[in-house]
Amino acid sequence: MLLDELRRSWAITIKDMKIYYLRPPALMFGVLFPVALFFTFSIGRSMPPERLLPVLAAQTVFWSASSIGPTAIPLERRTRTFERFLSAPISLISVLWGKMMAGFLFGLGITTLATGIGVVWASQPVLNPLAFAIGIMLSAMVYSAMGILFASIPTGSPGEVIIPLNFVRIPLMFVSGMFIPLDQMPKIGVYAAFLSPLSHTLDLIRLGIGRPSYFGSLSNIGVLIVWLLAFLFVGQIFHKIIMKRE
Amino acid sequence: MTEMKAIEAKGLTKRYGDFLAVDHISFEVEQGELFGFLGPNGAGKTTTIRMLTGVSTPTQGEASIMGHNIVKESVKAKSLMGIVPDISNVYSELSAWENLTFTGKLYGVPKAKREEKAEDLLKRFGLHDRRADKVEEFSRGMKRRVCIAMALVNDSRLLFLDEPTAGLDVKSVRVIRKLVRDLNEEGLTVFLTTHNIEEASRMCDRIAIINRGKIAAVDTPERLKSAMKTSQAVEVAFTEVKARLQKRLDALPSVREVQKRGDKIRLLTEEPSKTLKEVWHFIEENDLDPITLNTIGPSLEDVFLQLTGVEMEAEIIHKRGGRRGAR
Numbered sequence: 001m002l003l004d005e006l007r008r009s010w011a012i013t014i015k016d017m018k019i020y021y022l023r024p025p026a027l028m029f030g031v032l033f034p035v036a037l038f039f040t041f042s043i044g045r046s047m048p049p050e051r052l053l054p055v056l057a058a059q060t061v062f063w064s065a066s067s068i069g070p071t072a073i074p075l076e077r078r079t080r081t082f083e084r085f086l087s088a089p090i091s092l093i094s095v096l097w098g099k100m101m102a103g104f105l106f107g108l109g110i111t112t113l114a115t116g117i118g119v120v121w122a123s124q125p126v127l128n129p130l131a132f133a134i135g136i137m138l139s140a141m142v143y144s145a146m147g148i149l150f151a152s153i154p155t156g157s158p159g160e161v162i163i164p165l166n167f168v169r170i171p172l173m174f175v176s177g178m179f180i181p182l183d184q185m186p187k188i189g190v191y192a193a194f195l196s197p198l199s200h201t202l203d204l205i206r207l208g209i210g211r212p213s214y215f216g217s218l219s220n221i222g223v224l225i226v227w228l229l230a231f232l233f234v235g236q237i238f239h240k241i242i243m244k245r246e
Numbered sequence: 247m248t249e250m251k252a253i254e255a256k257g258l259t260k261r262y263g264d265f266l267a268v269d270h271i272s273f274e275v276e277q278g279e280l281f282g283f284l285g286p287n288g289a290g291k292t293t294t295i296r297m298l299t300g301v302s303t304p305t306q307g308e309a310s311i312m313g314h315n316i317v318k319e320s321v322k323a324k325s326l327m328g329i330v331p332d333i334s335n336v337y338s339e340l341s342a343w344e345n346l347t348f349t350g351k352l353y354g355v356p357k358a359k360r361e362e363k364a365e366d367l368l369k370r371f372g373l374h375d376r377r378a379d380k381v382e383e384f385s386r387g388m389k390r391r392v393c394i395a396m397a398l399v400n401d402s403r404l405l406f407l408d409e410p411t412a413g414l415d416v417k418s419v420r421v422i423r424k425l426v427r428d429l430n431e432e433g434l435t436v437f438l439t440t441h442n443i444e445e446a447s448r449m450c451d452r453i454a455i456i457n458r459g460k461i462a463a464v465d466t467p468e469r470l471k472s473a474m475k476t477s478q479a480v481e482v483a484f485t486e487v488k489a490r491l492q493k494r495l496d497a498l499p500s501v502r503e504v505q506k507r508g509d510k511i512r513l514l515t516e517e518p519s520k521t522l523k524e525v526w527h528f529i530e531e532n533d534l535d536p537i538t539l540n541t542i543g544p545s546l547e548d549v550f551l552q553l554t555g556v557e558m559e560a561e562i563i564h565k566r567g568g569r570r571g572a573r
Contacts, residue, residue, distance in 0.1 A: 004354055011351035019339045080335040087299045088352045089325040244303045245262070246296070 005094040012085070012098030013105070020072045021106055025158040030067035031110055034060045041179070049122035054205040055178055057115040057136060062198055065107025065140040066169065069099055069147030070161035078156030086243060093236055096148050100232070103144030104137075111136050124209055131217060132208025138224045139201040145231035146197075152238035154246070172198050182214040194219075197227040250313045252277045252404050252435040253298060257307035260293050260459075267293045269459040270307060275437060275452075277312075277403075280430045282450030283439040286554055290459040291439040292332055295408050298437070299329050311404060325353060328397030332408040332439075334389040338382035342373050342392050345381060346399050353400035360399060367395040371425070387418025394425065404435045411445060423449060443550050455553050462553040470549045479542040480521045483510045485535040494532075498524045510538070518543075 020026055038056050076082035085095040115136070119126060126132045150165040173179070175189065176198035182190060193199040200220040207213040213220060253275035260268040268290040275281040285291050296302035298309050300320050309316045314323035336345050343364060350360025368374040371391040376384070381392055390410065397405055407426065411419040427449060430436050440446050446453050447467045454464040463470060484491070487509075495513060496504040500521045503514040515521040518541045529536055 008352055008354060011348060015337070015340070015348050018344075019337060079338070080331060080333055081337060083301050083329075083331060083335060084349070084352065086301045087324060087327075087329045088349075089321040089354065090352060091321070243301075246302050 005091060008088075008090045009094040009098035009101070012095060013101040016068065016072050016099060016102035017105065020068055020075070020102070023071050023075070025071040025162060026067050026106070029070075029162060030064040030106060034063040034110075035114070037063075037173075049124040050206075050209055050211055051181075053115070053118050053122055053124050053209055054202050054211075056118045057111055057205045058139070058176075058198060058202040059173065059178065060114045061107050061111040061136050061139045061201060062143050062169065062172075064110040065103050065143035066147035066150075066165065067162075068103035068106045069144060069149075069151040070165055071158050072099060072102065073148070073151035074153075074155050074158045074161050077154065092239055092243075093232075096232070096236060096239065099151075100141065100144045100148050103147050104140045107140035107144060108137065111140065126208055127210035128208045130208075131204050131213075134221065135201055135204030135208055138221065138228070139197070139204075142197050142201075142224050142228045142231065145228055145235060149231045149235035149238065152235060152242055154242045172196050175199075177202050177214070194223070197224055200224050249277055251275060251310075252279065253281075253309065253311060253437060254313075255294075255298065255307070255309045258294065258297055258304050258309055259306035260290075260297060260302065261305040267459055268297070271456070271459070271461045272307075273454055273461060273464055275435060277435050278430075278433055279451045280426070280436045280438065280449055282446040282453040283437065283456060284441065284443065284446045284453050284550065285439075285456035286441060289456045289554075291441075291456060292408055293459075294456070295329075295331075295406055295437070295439055299327060299406055300324055301329075325400065326402060327404045327406060328400060328402035329406045330390075330393050330397050330408060330410055332412065334386070334393040336381050336389055336392050336396065339380060341378050341380055342368060342384075342395075343377040345392055345396055349396040350399045355400055363399050363401070364395075367398055371395045372421075385418075387414050387421065390414060390418065390422060391425075394422070398429075402434070404437065405429065407436060407438045409440055410438065411440075411442065455550060457554040463549075471544050478515055478518045478544060480513045480515060480518055480525055481507070481510050481538070481540045481542050482513070482525055482529075483537045483539075485537055488532075488534070495525070495528065498528065500524055512542070 037059055041055060042052055073082060118124070147165065150161050153161050153164065155161060175192040176196045177185070177193055178198070180189070182193055182199065185193060194215060200215065200223045203213045203215055204217065204220045207217055251274045256272050257270045258268060258272070259266070259270050271294065283291050283294065293302065297304045298311070298316065300316050300323065303317065311323040312326050314326070316323045337348070340348065346364035346367060347360055350364065355363065368377050371394070373388065373391060373395070376388070381389060384392065394410070410426065411422055414422065423445070426436060426438070438450065450467065452464060452466050453470060455462045492504050492506060492511060495501060495511060498513070498521065500515050500517045501513045502516065505512040505514065513521055513525065522539070522541060525539065
């Protein structure tokens with residue numbers, strides 16, 4: 001039964017990969033935006049590679065993985081293809097899981113490419129590949145689920161999902177140690193940073209390149225898992241509420 | 247033992263805030279039936295179909311598909327049906343083949359079976375030659391056919407069609423109507439919503455007329471028409487119209503009203519066979535030469551207008567015992 005649901009879910013993932021990976025909103029916010037942000041952050045500032053690479057990897061996975069759900073679901077609402085899932089013999093959680101995996105794989109692919117280029121360009125070795133891989137993979141799941149949660153907004157326009165999502169994504173970058181390192185933040189900032197999943201992504205990637213984790217790897221993984229479950233759970237509830245209203 | 251109903255709706259209700267879109271409707275659809283759901287725009291047809299297919303959750307009431315409750319046993323109920331909504335919700339970026347096989351995967355149809363089924367359906371629906379083309383290149387009629395084919399990949403026993411021919415050209419309409427009739431003849435139960443009276447009259451075994459969220463009547467097209475006794479008539483035309491002819495015809499016992507329609511005289515009656523005999527007797531007695539002599543029944547349009555225009559008419563049909571299946 002579970003295997004059957006996973007198969008159906010995977011079919012949704014493959015379909016989304018074929019249809020939405022090259023859509024303008026996905027490319028704009030999933031590829032162009034993190035690259036532009038990275039150059040804005042790094043050009044003209046002489047920062048060491050061990051500071052730049054985690055920022056590149058963390059913000060790429062953050063933006064790319066969270067861009068597929070908000071592109072795919074509103075477009076499917078507009079063409080009413082999303083109704084196909086609601087009238088098919090598949091649970092809502094499996095549908096959302098399939099969509100989340102599409103975002104996860106997009107985030108993983110784009111981040112691997114960007115980080116690979118970064119690693120070679122900066123000659124920065126990955127000393128703890130496990131922490132590095134967990135940091136990127138788990139984060140891709142979390143941010144993809146975040147995108148799915150925001151995509152519960154009942155609209156046929158990706159822009160109407162992406163704009164409120166950006167109201168969350170952009171402030172998160174300021175409290176997550178991206179621009180100001182965590183050890184230089186005031187105490188209140190550190191508390192806020194602990195609650196932000198992006199801080200833990202950054203922390204795990206830093207650990208991956210041989211730097212110490214500020215919050216500790218177990219805290220990083222724990223917080224990311226809590227966020228993943230929260231996004232999935234709340235996302236499912238919101239999608240169900242919208243379904244009842246429709 | 248009675249056969250399980252294809253659809254059983256009991257007190258189905260949908261409310262959007264203060265607006266009552268569907269108001270406690272109840273009806274049954276037998277297996278193998280081609281059931282029409284006829285109503286004007288905004289009557290609640292699409293809302294009903296969305297509740298029956300599990301896309302929307304009823305505010306009140308319940309519905310079952312082949313005995314499975316659409317809310318409580320949704321996976322089982324949904325696996326038995328195919329849905330064609332009022333717009334062709336196909337994946338334009340995918341080919342016809344990919345659309346069908348993806349739907350098969352979504353319904354858990356094993357690979358060999360879904361590919362065989364997709365192949366068969368594409369051939370049957372005249373799309374096999376274009377199977378590898380992206381659907382965005384297809385005409386509206388072809389997209390509609392892809393959409394119907396997608397609804398059949400899972401060997402569905404019940405097909406929901408929401409306005410299947412709306413906005414299509416005459417040729418596509420004919421093709422789709424024939425396909426639907428053929429599928430029904432092969433045993434598929436069809437639930438068809440339409441605002442096209444002619445379509446409902448020609449295709450459906452039974453029709454439910456819905457207006458302002460309420461079911462006004464459920465019956466066969468012919469029984470619905472015959473229930474409208476006030477709209478029945480006998481029409482006669484003569485080679486020569488003699489003086490006072492209209493007035494003399496009006497004096498026939500069964501004639502309620504006489505209307506002049508071009509070169510014809512229409513005699514409104516509630517007993518057309520009796521009127522026909524009286525007119526024939528009148529012709530012989532007065533040595534008249536008739537050109538045409540016809541009985542004219544009410545059209546479904548008459549029924550529809552009466553039911554949707556004047557709510558009391560629904561009650562008249564109800565009292566005459568014309569509402570089979572509606573409660």
